Amino acid sequence: MKTLILIILGIVVAPFLGGLIAGLDRKITARFQSRFGPPIVQPFFDVAKLFGKVKVVNNFWQVFCAWIYVIAAALSVGLFFAQSDLLLIFFVQAIGAVFLVMGALSTPSPYSQVGAQRELIQILTYEPLIILVFVSIYLVTGSFRIDEILQYSQPLMHKLPLMFIVLGYALTIKLRKSPFDFSTSHHAHQELVKGVLTEFSGPYLGLIEIAHWYETILILGICALFWHTSFIGMVILLVTTYLAEILIDNTMARMTWRWMLGYVWSIGLAMSFVNLIWLYAG
């Protein structure tokens, strides 16, 4: 019963939090560029407006994929709030990510196709890193279950500082922020137009936006596991992580996908190995 309440709570609260974070993100970005910026609730206006638009779809598959994407994202956040298994959460969110790519691939538009290919490469880049992070959490705490991880007596950050940075890479890719925004870009006036999102419009774009908020919360939740012992520590950790994320977004230019794959994998794997060796030898 308690689990069910937690799941529902997660599914209802997460999009609001995610939307607020997205709004804050835009506001802070605007301030970095010495602009005033939109109101913090702007993402909600955007999504509400998208839901009010006429549905234009290319094929049924696209609609299906948008729904599966948002359902998978919501479910993974619900499972996270219900303190379920990390691996289960991982697989559920991976299904969502793959369905987004399939939706984009189902249309003949070249922008959508290229965006989908790049999104696939992004998935390929961050998924192994997330798995490595989960495995190292397992090695420290002896469990994949979040409720058991939360029992652990000291912050995971003490044992896995480098893994947190690896998770930071995954977070940047998952949030589609520079320098890793290959498959789409926030302000879609670049070479890809809008990449994976090109062919989604109106309510379906709104659904994808909501799914994105869920994913933000999910990854930030996983970051929060690294300082689960005190609430203040958790909040400080999340705030600094997200601020660093916005700073990186504003100061980095986009590179090529080859660079991303080589750079993120080499640095990510090196850091994981150093961290795990240190965990055992230290």
Add this chain to the structure above:
Amino acid sequence: MFKKFISKSRAKSPWIMHFDGGSCNGCDIEVLACLTPLYDVERFGIVNVGNPKHADVLLVTGTINHRNAKVLRNIYDQMPDPKGVIAIGACGLSGGIFRECYNVLGGVDKVIPVDVYVPGCPAKPEAIIDGVVAALGKFEGLKG
């Protein structure tokens, strides 16, 4: 309540798309000036998108001629309703100084319906922002 929020949101989040007909580039840089930190239209929720499927408001600068009329029509058709069109500058309104040219059809309204006309050669950024706000009036009247 939800419907009311949607119709309110329409006015709060107009995503614009910019189409350049045969402009001298004067009006185009004024449109882009609106997006710079000086005018910062993002504070009204205005985002410049490059994709007609995501756009709510189409800004058209420059003359419309036999060549680009098809393109303009195509872009307009790809935008999902509700949508608005703003013609910018003397060229967009009527053809401006290029009016007499053999290839020029005239204003934007020869091809697609226009909601707001922003005169000027070039149109001032303030006037363009005013034009977008006036186009939002059309959205506000719509029921969610």
